Amino acid sequence: MTRFRESVRSLLREQVLNAAYDLVAARGWSGLRLAPVARIAGISRQTLYNEFGSKEAVGRALVEREAERFLLGIQQELDAHRDDLEAAAAAGVGFTLQQAADNSLIKAVLTAARGGDDHLLAYLTTRPEPVFNTATAMLDAYAADAWPEVDEESRHLAVEVIVRLTVSHIVQPAASPEESARRIAKITVRTAQYVRPDPAPGAADDSLPA
Amino acid sequence: MTRFRESVRSLLREQVLNAAYDLVAARGWSGLRLAPVARIAGISRQTLYNEFGSKEAVGRALVEREAERFLLGIQQELDAHRDDLEAAAAAGVGFTLQQAADNSLIKAVLTAARGGDDHLLAYLTTRPEPVFNTATAMLDAYAADAWPEVDEESRHLAVEVIVRLTVSHIVQPAASPEESARRIAKITVRTAQYVRPDPAPGAADDSLPA
DNA sequence: GTGGAGTGTCAATGATGTGGACATGAGGGG
């Protein structure tokens, strides 16, 4: 209601999600108990239920927040290389693969398959499609804005390529995140038929021989 | 009481201080009204009074927080040059002078003299001595930890020199913050009789001839 | 199947922010 109440409310949610994050990382989703979550968050168990309603809702919120942070991280990687499509692609993919390797929550969201010990977490993601679509839309918008010189069809192609290849490497890693990212970036650039703004006349051309 | 309550409480205080900060920066201390502060902070005027009690208390808290941030900023500058006393000194002093030039709140705390339009703000700092002593103590501790090879007496001397010279330059600027910082740093190094860990045999010695 | 643990719900209680009213004092103009 009054703006301060909203702040308190979001503070409460943050505390809960922080606590849940740590506990899930330590014991997995199935090993997560709401009582410790409430205790660590510094609130009563009842308050937690008033705010979230169920354990599954906590999981949903947790995954949602993580996905948002994840997309934001990709955005930042991309923005750091606005001038170079290949570098931007490599950075974005590298970040993604690294996160997928390190962050168990992200991994669960992106793979969202195989019923391991944490099948519940994968299940509660309300399907990975939303995240996929959001990411793809985000990349499409970014690409249109950052590289207008690439024609629209090629852009869409490149975005599809980069998303699918990245997911593929998450599910079935082939090399180190960095190496995989480098390769995917190169493929993406070629798919976009992107020509680097020539750095200097007579510079070496490292694109594929036609 | 319960940890969450404390979080809410500190959130409330933060919101209030943020609002007060902006308003003071815009209209000065004497132009500050508590009703707008409460409104911007998103709470009722009564709640503001419940938490702080008086306008002066708000000012005290505001200055206190700013002083803390300020000391933290100095710490970070110092830590960025742990390996080089002169560079650390220059960075710390430079940061201080820059802040004193930019930040009206900091300026009020450090000078705390002359009854201008904002004499109340200067007055409510409960005297600048506490900040001075805190800063000096912080620097003493830092110096002892970072440069144990400098004997204790020289360290204390150097700290006194750097604090007094810096304040002097705040009150009576002589050159640009950077240039002033450079000079103060050099003087500090010489006061400490600090000898740079020799970078290479035969390197030029830029210390004063005895 | 029996006991224990965890989820989800409920009602009573306590703490705290809200809104309105009001006394007080400082400052400005008639």
Add this chain to the structure above:
DNA sequence: CCCCTCATGTCCACATCATTGACACTCCAC
């Protein structure tokens, strides 16, 4: 000098929301 205005600081009734303890229900292990 008096009056009006505005801001500070206080009081109180009310509403909101977290806390606490209890309880039903389900699932799992012994």
